[in-house]
Amino acid sequence: MKVMPLLGALVLLGVIANMALGFASEAGYASLVMVHMGIGYLGLLLVLVAAVMGWQRRGKVPTRNILAMTVVLVLAIVQVYLGSQLLESSSQTLLLAHEANAFLLLAGVLVTAALTARRQAAPKP
Numbered sequence: 532m533k534v535m536p537l538l539g540a541l542v543l544l545g546v547i548a549n550m551a552l553g554f555a556s557e558a559g560y561a562s563l564v565m566v567h568m569g570i571g572y573l574g575l576l577l578v579l580v581a582a583v584m585g586w587q588r589r590g591k592v593p594t595r596n597i598l599a600m601t602v603v604l605v606l607a608i609v610q611v612y613l614g615s616q617l618l619e620s621s622s623q624t625l626l627l628a629h630e631a632n633a634f635l636l637l638a639g640v641l642v643t644a645a646l647t648a649r650r651q652a653a654p655k656p
């Protein structure tokens with residue numbers, strides 16, 4: 532099995548699950564925050580692995596795919612940072628920034644997944 536599409540699928544599922552958990556814990560299910568944090572940190576690790584693998588294989592992996600993965604990595608770092616700040620303060624601005632960044636992250640992961648899928652589907656020389 533190819534590692535990159537598997538990592539991408541896990542990250543996409545994780546972002547969707549974490550958005551659902553984030554909204555649910557904000558709606559009162561506070562016990563979900565620990566699971567939410569766990570998925571967030573694990574997701575960051577997976578994105579880091581994917582981006583490092585992409586950079587190591589530059590020349591074989593198209594530059595736009597590597598750039599897309601790097602943008603997702605930066606968004607994931609920002610998301611974890613905003614999340615950790617939210618644990619200390621319940622500022623509405625912080626919560627909104629964390630929510631907005633979640634949608635950016637979702638868009639970034641979808642674009643990266645589409646680019647990866649297109650590369651996998653392309654005929655091999």
Ligand code: HEM
Binds near residue numbers: 549560617618626629
């Ligand atoms: C993939 C990563 C993540 C995504 C997609 C995500 C998404 C979300 C969303 C959509 C919300 C609800 C915001 C709202 O209702 O306006 C939320 C809330 C929250 N998130 Fe995250 N989050 C992620 C990672 C993290 C991490 C790593 C932490 C902690 C270190 C964290 C801490 C929080 C906290 C404390 C809340 C508020 C929950 C509450 O008030 O009960 N998040 N998140």
